[in-house]
Amino acid sequence: MSQITIGSNSQVFVHFDVELPDGTVADSTRAHGKPARLTLGDGSLSGAFEAAIKGMEKGEKRRFSLDPQHAFGERNPDNIHHLDRTQFAADADLSEGTIMAFDTPDGNQVPGVIRELAGDSVTVDFNHPLAGQTVIFDLEVLDIVIKD
Incomplete structure (x- = not known):
């Protein structure tokens, strides 16, 4: 049986840290002890974020950065x-x-x-606090659920 990977119809449970290029941690699900639930394809995630995590497997860790327009947008x-x-x-x-x-x-x-x-x-x-910033995600996949 092959390992389930994140695809365009996946709901995933992850732990992540969001860091700034200087190493400052801006947010962390690990610090709060509560994983995040992300749903691919529902419009809540940027295409670049989805592309960065597609193909990941349960237990896999990945570190990637997104520029402002693919993360929280430019300052308006x-x-x-x-x-x-x-x-x-x-x-x-x-x-x-x-x-x-x-x-x-x-x-x-x-x-x-x-x-x-x-x-x-x-x-x-009223801009997102991380708008205009390049951010680095340190992400770990805890579970993957394939939606019908």
């Missing part, structure tokens, strides 16, 4: 907004670097990073 200046301080709770932490949840018109929440506070203007960056 349209995702930076200037809001009036009165739109925040009086006790909100508006320190630079603070990540806050913001409600969208459709009832979902999105994270925004406070970038600057100038008078009554609060600059909020």
